[in-house]
Amino acid sequence: MGKKSERLSVIKRIIADELISSQEELIQHLAMRGVHATQSTLSRDFKEINISKMPHPEKGYIYVSAEHIASRSEMGTSNLGDAILDVKFSGNMGVIITKSGYANAIGVVVDGRKSSDILGTVAGDNTIIMVMKENADHANVLEMLHKTFPSLQSL
Numbered sequence: 001m002g003k004k005s006e007r008l009s010v011i012k013r014i015i016a017d018e019l020i021s022s023q024e025e026l027i028q029h030l031a032m033r034g035v036h037a038t039q040s041t042l043s044r045d046f047k048e049i050n051i052s053k054m055p056h057p058e059k060g061y062i063y064v065s066a067e068h069i070a071s072r073s074e075m076g077t078s079n080l081g082d083a084i085l086d087v088k089f090s091g092n093m094g095v096i097i098t099k100s101g102y103a104n105a106i107g108v109v110v111d112g113r114k115s116s117d118i119l120g121t122v123a124g125d126n127t128i129i130m131v132m133k134e135n136a137d138h139a140n141v142l143e144m145l146h147k148t149f150p151s152l153q154s155l
Helices: 003-017 023-032 039-048 103-112 138-148
Strands: 051-056 060-065 084-090 093-098 118-123 127-132
Touching (some): 003 023, 003 060, 084 138, 093 103, 103 118
16 A cells, blocks of 8 residues: 555544544644654645544534544534535525535535536535536435435425
């Protein structure tokens, strides 16, 4: 296994097993496992393996992977769908309004679904912009969101 792929694997394991709230904290955990990385390297790694931050009741914000976001009940909501407040469409754009701090994590999950209707998302603190293919079916996008986030309230 190459140095980079080994580092990515260790990062995923640490993020899955620990409540990590800063890059400095993650660097310390990596060093304890014999893996050395800089903050700039971690930032690139986070993008490659879909790591984002989301609110945590005790730690403020923690790093999570798209694979584990919906399954971690410690985050204050049993399902991210609870954090989605509204979904609106205009042409080939969609906007998802979330509770403060949840947009990035939800955007990672939506991007991870690789929907044939959604080209990608851009997330802020509480707003996600979805860019959809021309003539994308809004009903299909809503259906995908309901399947992805089962507790999503009817909008």
